[in-house]
Amino acid sequence: MIWRDWNLQVDVDQVLRAQDADPAALRRRRSPAVDVAEEAVERGARLLEPAAAFVTAQVEAFRHGQLWLDGGARLSGPLITRRLFSSQYLVAAVCTIGPRLEAEVTACVDSDAALGVALDGFGSAAIQVLGTALQAKIRADSEAQGLSATAPLSPGYEGWSVLHGQPQLFGLVDAAAIDVRLNDGMMMVPHKSISLVMGLGTDVVTDGDPCDFCAVADRCRFRETGGHQVRPERCRA
Amino acid sequence: MGAIEDLHEAVVDGRAKVAAAKTHEALEAGADPDSLLNDVLMGVMAEVGALFQAREIFVPEMLVSARAMDASLAVLKPYLVQDATAQKAKIVVGTVKGDLHDIGKNLVIMMLRGAGYDVTDLGVDVLPERFVEVVRELQPRVLALSALLTTTMVNIKPVINAITDAGLREQIFIIVGGAPVTQAYADEIGADGYRAQAARVVELVDGLLAQAS
Numbered sequence: 001m002i003w004r005d006w007n008l009q010v011d012v013d014q015v016l017r018a019q020d021a022d023p024a025a026l027r028r029r030r031s032p033a034v035d036v037a038e039e040a041v042e043r044g045a046r047l048l049e050p051a052a053a054f055v056t057a058q059v060e061a062f063r064h065g066q067l068w069l070d071g072g073a074r075l076s077g078p079l080i081t082r083r084l085f086s087s088q089y090l091v092a093a094v095c096t097i098g099p100r101l102e103a104e105v106t107a108c109v110d111s112d113a114a115l116g117v118a119l120d121g122f123g124s125a126a127i128q129v130l131g132t133a134l135q136a137k138i139r140a141d142s143e144a145q146g147l148s149a150t151a152p153l154s155p156g157y158e159g160w161s162v163l164h165g166q167p168q169l170f171g172l173v174d175a176a177a178i179d180v181r182l183n184d185g186m187m188m189v190p191h192k193s194i195s196l197v198m199g200l201g202t203d204v205v206t207d208g209d210p211c212d213f214c215a216v217a218d219r220c221r222f223r224e225t226g227g228h229q230v231r232p233e234r235c236r237a
Numbered sequence: 238m239g240a241i242e243d244l245h246e247a248v249v250d251g252r253a254k255v256a257a258a259k260t261h262e263a264l265e266a267g268a269d270p271d272s273l274l275n276d277v278l279m280g281v282m283a284e285v286g287a288l289f290q291a292r293e294i295f296v297p298e299m300l301v302s303a304r305a306m307d308a309s310l311a312v313l314k315p316y317l318v319q320d321a322t323a324q325k326a327k328i329v330v331g332t333v334k335g336d337l338h339d340i341g342k343n344l345v346i347m348m349l350r351g352a353g354y355d356v357t358d359l360g361v362d363v364l365p366e367r368f369v370e371v372v373r374e375l376q377p378r379v380l381a382l383s384a385l386l387t388t389t390m391v392n393i394k395p396v397i398n399a400i401t402d403a404g405l406r407e408q409i410f411i412i413v414g415g416a417p418v419t420q421a422y423a424d425e426i427g428a429d430g431y432r433a434q435a436a437r438v439v440e441l442v443d444g445l446l447a448q449a450s
Contacts, residue, residue, distance in 0.1 A: 021295035032251045033297035109339070113347050114251075114300035120340050121297075162388050183362070185335025185389050 002177055006050040006133060008097075010125045012037045015044075018121035018128075036118045043115075044122035049098030050130050051178040054138070056091050056200075059084075075168050075197070079159030079213060083150055087199030091142075091149075092172040095134050096180050096193035097126045123192040131194040142200045150199040150206060155186070157213035162186045169195050240266055241277055244309060248281040249288075251301025253308035260312040270316035278306050278313075282351045289436040296344065299436070303347055325352070326446055327377035331359030331368060333396060336389035341415060344435035345381060352439040365392075365399035372405050378449075379442055382428075384415040393418075394426040410445045414438070 013023040015037040026034050058070040062085050067075040069090060084090065101123045109116030131152075139149045155165025166186040173195075175181065180193050188195065199205075240263040247255040263273060285302040288294045328349055332342050339361045349356050357375060359367060372380060380400065384390040393413055400406050412430040413423050423431035430441045 016295075016297060019295065019297050021297050026295065026298065029250075029298075031298050032253075032301045033295075036297065036301060106339075109343050112304065113343060114297065114304045116343070117300055117340055118297065162386070183335060183337070185386070185392075187335065187337055187386070187389075189337065191337050 001054055003052045003054070003134075003137070004050070006052070006130060008045075008048055008050055008126050008129050008133070010041060010045070010122060010129055012041055014125035014129070015040055015118060015121045018124035019117060033114070033118075036114050037121070039115060040118035040122045043104070044101055044119050044126065047098075047100040047104055048126055049100060050095070050126075051098065052093055052095035052130070052134050053173050053175055053178045053180075054091055054093035054134075055173050056089055057172065058089055059087050059199075059201075062086075069172070073168075073172055077160040077164055079153055079157055082159065083153060083205050083208070084197070084199040086201055086203050086205065087150065088201035089142075089147070090172075090197055090199055091138050092169050092195075092197045093134055093138070094170070094173050094175040094178065094180050094188070094193060094195045095127070095130050096178055096188075096190050097123060097130060099179070099190045101126070102190055102192060127192040127194055131196070134194075135196070135198070138198055147200045147202060148204050148206050150204045151208040151212075152196040152198050152210065153213065154194065154196045154210070157210070159213065166195065169197060239263075241268060241273070244273070244277060245281055248278065248302055248305045248309065249285060251298060251305050253301075253305040256305040257308040257312050260309040264312070264316060270313050274310070274313055274317060278309055279352070282306055283439075286348065286436045286439065290434060299344075300347070303351060306351065325354045326379065326442075327355045327357070327375055328379040328381060328442065329357045329359060329368070329371055329375060329377045330381040330383070331363040332361040332383045332385075333389060333392040334362060334364050335392055336384050336386060337361045338383070338385035338415075341385065341435060342381075342383040345383070345414065345438045348435055348438050349381075349442065352443075354442065365396045368396050369399050369403045369405065372400060372409060373403065377409065378446060379410045379412060381412045381414070381438070383413070384418065387417045390415060390417050390422070393428070397427055410442075410449070412438070412441060412445070 016023040060070055061068040065081050067080055067084055105116050105120045135152050142149045156162045163186050166182055170182055181189050183189055240259050244259040247259055285299055289299045330346055332339055346356050346358055382393050382396055384393055397411055410429040413428045420431050430445055432438055432441045
């Protein structure tokens with residue numbers, strides 16, 4: 001299934017945080033970098049083409065450390081084992097803000113690095129907003145059916161490597177329908193895209209957030225500046 | 238405060254229009270253009286780099302400072318004698334095969350160009366053979382390789398191997414950087430240098446080249 005009807009609202013503070021900056025400190029210093037971020041919000045908003053592709057599959061069994069899905073697909077990895085073992089259904093999704101913003105960043109960065117990097121920050125903030133909205137929609141839909149959802153898991157988290165996880169996930173979702181593909185290094189193109197799975201069920205593990213599974217959480221400047229939206233109170237710890 | 242002090246402050250604060258106006262003012266007051274470049278602007282950018290390194294300012298602030306320096310430089314350029322704008326050593330920079338990240342690489346390029354180096358940017362997802370081809374053609378003193386992911390940093394070593402196999406390794410310093418790269422990894426793959434922050438790349442390159450001369 002494809003969703004294209006997203007209304008993404010990205011503000012200046014999110015753009016600054018996506019550049020690892022503390023918005024309050026920049027405003028205190030009256031830095032022109034805030035004006036550049038404002039320009040990036042204005043220009044970037046016109047370049048967004050948000051879309052999400054997702055699929056829901058029934059979990060047939062969990063055996064030998066693998067999640068067996070209806071239709072024969074399997075997911076595996078220590079993180080999958082730990083978090084999804086009690087799921088009745090699996091939602092796999094890919095979302096993107098499209099290629100136009102990235103093209104603008106490339107065009108801009110040589111002539112005006114400050115604006116180019118701010119636009120890149122806008123793109124990072126926008127895909128995070130889209131990812132959060134996508135998770136919220138999956139949760140709302142599952143709750144309507146009386147099911148709970150696990151935390152979202154993405155290839156690249158500890159226990160589910162990019163090289164292992166991305167082919168598994170892209171084998172389930174029709175990401176080509178929203179023009180997202182993997183390159184040889186299993187990176188998504190367009191770059192500002194997110195892939196994730198969530199387990200659904202009546203007795204799933206619902207605690208945890210992406211910072212719990214992230215290999216660089218202890219040195220993440222985005223986290224230090226309060227950038228993550230999922231559970232901001234954790235990020236400011 | 239005089240125009241030179243105002244120029245200094247405008248560049249640190251990232252105020253491009255003020256920096257351009259104060260450069261005009263300083264020139265009209267008789268300031269030496271070469272001195273404005275070498276003593277004021279280069280000094281300010283080193284100061285900004287040090288502030289960033291000390292985590293007292295953030296990336297966007299460093300970038301608006303660079304923008305203000307460019308505005309000042311645009312005013313200065315017609316007044317500079319040829320030698321003052323002569324660039325330092327050639328450096329080739331690129332993100333290795335499979336990796337599409339370029340923001341960190343672009344910051345490194347900005348710092349190096351700000352310090353006067355002649356930088357060629359090969360972009361992202363660059364194959365080892367392309368690095369060899371450009372190194373052979375341009376004969377740079379330094380090759381800077383970037384990777385942002387653990388899955389792509391393994392593609393740095395094949396570039397070093399390709400440079401070695403082409404008989405070009407002795408003439409060039411190879412430096413590496415990117416989020417997953419560490420000093421230990423740089424040592425393991427035979428790189429000549431590594432820094433965790435883009436702001437420290439100039440210090441690294443200056444040091445390597447000084448050591449070689």
